[in-house]
Amino acid sequence: MARARSNGGAYAWALVVMGCGFVVTLLVAIIFYTKIKQAEQDAADAESELATYVNVGQDGPALANYVDRDDPGTQGLSAFRVMAEELTHKEDVIASLSNQISTLQAAQAEAEDTITQERETIAAREAELARQKAQADGTMQEIQDRARQIEQQLAAVSAEREQIQQTLQETMSNANASAQNQIDALNDQLEDLESELADVLANEREQADYIAYLEEQLRDKIEVPEVARADGEILSVFNNGRQLFINRGRRQGIMLGMTFEVFDSSDVIRLSDQGGIRGKATIEVYDIQDDTATCRVVRSTRGGQVTASDAIVNLIYDPNKVFTFFVYGDFDIEFDGGENDIGRIKSLVTEWGAELAELRLDEDGLPMLSPEIDFIVLGAQPVFPEEPDDNNFDPEVIQAWQAKVREYETYQLLLDDAKLLRIPVLNQNRFIDLVGYYER
Numbered sequence: 001m002a003r004a005r006s007n008g009g010a011y012a013w014a015l016v017v018m019g020c021g022f023v024v025t026l027l028v029a030i031i032f033y034t035k036i037k038q039a040e041q042d043a044a045d046a047e048s049e050l051a052t053y054v055n056v057g058q059d060g061p062a063l064a065n066y067v068d069r070d071d072p073g074t075q076g077l078s079a080f081r082v083m084a085e086e087l088t089h090k091e092d093v094i095a096s097l098s099n100q101i102s103t104l105q106a107a108q109a110e111a112e113d114t115i116t117q118e119r120e121t122i123a124a125r126e127a128e129l130a131r132q133k134a135q136a137d138g139t140m141q142e143i144q145d146r147a148r149q150i151e152q153q154l155a156a157v158s159a160e161r162e163q164i165q166q167t168l169q170e171t172m173s174n175a176n177a178s179a180q181n182q183i184d185a186l187n188d189q190l191e192d193l194e195s196e197l198a199d200v201l202a203n204e205r206e207q208a209d210y211i212a213y214l215e216e217q218l219r220d221k222i223e224v225p226e227v228a229r230a231d232g233e234i235l236s237v238f239n240n241g242r243q244l245f246i247n248r249g250r251r252q253g254i255m256l257g258m259t260f261e262v263f264d265s266s267d268v269i270r271l272s273d274q275g276g277i278r279g280k281a282t283i284e285v286y287d288i289q290d291d292t293a294t295c296r297v298v299r300s301t302r303g304g305q306v307t308a309s310d311a312i313v314n315l316i317y318d319p320n321k322v323f324t325f326f327v328y329g330d331f332d333i334e335f336d337g338g339e340n341d342i343g344r345i346k347s348l349v350t351e352w353g354a355e356l357a358e359l360r361l362d363e364d365g366l367p368m369l370s371p372e373i374d375f376i377v378l379g380a381q382p383v384f385p386e387e388p389d390d391n392n393f394d395p396e397v398i399q400a401w402q403a404k405v406r407e408y409e410t411y412q413l414l415l416d417d418a419k420l421l422r423i424p425v426l427n428q429n430r431f432i433d434l435v436g437y438y439e440r
Contacts, residue, residue, distance in 0.1 A: 139420060150197045157193060161186045181393035188402055195364035196409065228269045228277055230311035231260065231319070235292065241306055242297050244283065248312075249291040250352070252319040256430070258285045259298070260312035269313055277313055280304030324372060325349045326357040328414055329379025331428050345377060345431065366410055369417040376418050377431045382408045 164183060232248040248254045261279035263269050269277060282299035283306070297306060327349065331341040349356055360368040369376070385404035388397050418425050 154193045157190050185398045231317050232312045234310045246293050249289045249293050254293045260314045263311045265309050281306050323354040323374040324357050325354050325375050326373050327377045331379045376425045384408050
């Protein structure tokens with residue numbers, strides 16, 4: 001009886017255990033089912049959110065190009081990441097190209113400004129050349145007028161000669177010798193006028209050549225450099241900054257009256273649009289030594305103090321240039337009234353380091369100037385001689401008078417040619433100051 005009661009209790013415990021296990025299993029199943037439903041809902045929400053950015057059905061083939069790449073640098077990255085990096089790279093490229101375009105646009109603007117400046121410079125040069133051509137045309141007109149005057153004088157002399165010849169024939173018995181001398185004098189005068197006419201015509205041809213040269217320059221636009229180099233420097237300043245010494249003198253080709261622009265030694269000397277320069281001050285040479293020169297300040301800007309080691313600039317000064325001189329006339333270096341010192345003047349030219357121009361003569365033996373001449377040194381200006389008395393037919397007197405007339409006309413011709421060719425003319429005193437003869 002006791003054994004039967006023991007087995008019945010065991011079954012009861014088994015049923016309880018089984019019931020508890022079923023309940024636990026049911027609870028576990030419910031929990032897993034709930035989590036599965038939540039996971040499915042999360043997956044559905046994720047797919048819905050993903051569809052906002054990527055539709056697998058629509059964008060799958062395009063995404064494959066980014067997912068299936070063989071590039072080691074993109075492996076392990078999502079398609080979106082690869083596209084984002086590629087987009088960033090392209091944006092960087094676009095930004096770089098934009099910077100290059102901006103740089104090119106700035107360079108283009110600068111080039112256009114440079115072109116505009118060059119055009120303005122060329123326009124100014126064209127205007128200057130046109131002005132020079134107009135001036136040359138006026139000079140040639142004066143020469144032509146002079147030629148017409150000489151032709152009229154020639155006609156008058158010819159008429160007078162014919163009248164004298166007629167008078168000579170009527171009075172041959174009484175004044176044959178005197179009339180013949182007068183005819184010879186008039187013939188000489190006629191030859192002189194013909195010679196002067198030939199000179200005027202030759203000058204007219206030279207002026208025409210000069211006009212052609214100006215026209216050629218007008219066609220060929222001259223380019224002006226943008227910067228200039230220093231020609232020397234200031235050694236010292238004295239007299240409260242109004243006077244100074246420079247390291248250039250007679251041996252370097254410095255001349256009295258030459259001016260220089262002054263710049264700070266550290267400045268870049270730039271030319272203006274018209275090809276000129278303007279420094280903080282302008283100085284003028286008034287005394288010359290062998291390797292130095294004394295200058296005075298003739299212009300200064302406010303606050304533009306001139307100091308030692310400042311640079312000096314003159315656009316037309318060239319220490320390496322060998323100047324060419326033409327010497328003519330009567331000179332008296334020692335002021336003793338002796339013989340003509342023209343030979344000594346020529347020696348001083350060569351001793352100074354310059355060259356003497358070769359003497360060019362026209363058909364009548366008169367000197368002719370050329371544009372290659374840099375300076376003309378002329379002696380004392382001759383006075384036009386008084387004409388001999390009408391009754392004086394002495395051949396020697398007439399020849400002496402004609403020689404003085406020829407000397408006077410030659411001197412004036414040289415002055416006219418120098419003015420026409422724009423060659424500086426130096427008298428004896430200015431030349432002596434230039435070479436420093438009295439300082440030796």
